[in-house]
Each structure stands twice: as C-alpha cells, then as structure tokens.
Amino acid sequence: GQNIDQPTEMTATEGAIVQINCTYQTSGFNGLFWYQQHAGEAPTFLSYNVLDGLEEKGRFSSFLSRSKGYSYLLLKELQMKDSASYLCAVLDSNYQLIWGAGTKLIIKP
C-alpha cells in the first residue's frame, strides 16, 4: 500500500528553528509537496521537490532524498503566524497526490 508518515504534532518557540519530517512509501514518485493549512482554511502551497537536495524559499526550506523516501520542511525564525498544520503529499506514478495526515505545529512565545 501507499503510506506517508509525519509526526502528529510538534511544539516550538518563537524565533527558533523547527524541522518537520516526512517519510513515504508510494508506487512511483513524481514529486513531493508541502502545504500549510491554518485552522478553518484551505491548504496553501509551500514547496515542491522532485530532485534530491534542498530548496530554499525565504524562511522555509524543503529537502528531499528519493533513495531514502524522506523529506523535511525546515522553518526558520519562527513566528506566531506559523502555527498551522503542515501537510506532506507525494505525487505517485499515476500522478495522484497521496496525502499525509499533517503535522500540527504549535508556536509558543
């Protein structure tokens, strides 16, 4: 079967750095997405990785290792508004997006 694992919940301090991990086992791979979802709102796109390595975009970076079936989302200089759920999703060989359950990130002052 297809499976995506990410921690259910994480807590971090304002101004700090947090890394949210995602491991996947899917039938084929055509890219990995990270989305942010605030409570009561729809998800918004953060990043897309299809090749190994680190993609940096401002305070957010996303890393991919296809051989390990592993990705992480790195958030720097955390702000209170970063409190949200972070969803990892993999595009499989049929170009179907397989979703993780999401990681709820709680930021404390």
Place this chain on the structure above:
Amino acid sequence: GAVVSQHPSWVICKSGTSVKIECRSLDFQATTMFWYRQFPKQSLMLMATSNEGSKATYEQGVEKDKFLINHASLTLSTLTVTSAHPEDSSFYICSASKREPHEQYFGPGTRLTVT
C-alpha cells in the same frame, strides 16, 4: 498566479435538501479538478477526481449518487450534495491542477452545515 475560487464560502441547509458548490479556476485552465472533505481536526479526504468533459472518478466509500460532480469546462466544476443529512456537515474544498507540475491549487473551501 493560480487562483481558485469557491462559492458559497459557507451554507446552512435543512436535512433532505440539496446544495451545490461551485469551484472555478480564475486565471488558468485546469486539466483536473479535485474535491476534498475535511472533518474538524482531521486530514483532507479526497472524494473524487474529475477531468473536463468526462465522468468523475470517486474514491472508495464515496457515494457517487449522493455527491454529484459536473466538470462542465476547463474552469468550472460543481459538487452537488443531494438529500443532505447532518452527517454531511463538513468543510468541502476543491482544488485544480495544470498539467505540469501537477501542483494543486486550492479554493478557500465551503463550510456546509446541515440542520
């Protein structure tokens, strides 16, 4: 950009009635549109995938006669919840994708409450 709109943003209806939700891609042509449902504090659940001009593909456990999907054009898809029941109360979110890189652009969601 890639903007997706959804209408209405929230709706309250009585049990037994039908509700239609519209999803539009405003500045691009969407090869595929997706409908999701999300219950409080739970993950997104894909309900169905639709391509313009063809029948929607429903996920296992989703009743196609209850959740009618019409993908009339490359910019419009509609979801009709027929004979709504209180347990259909949920947050319904649509998304649309271009052919490359298959990123899904989400609408703002529709909060349905069935009384």
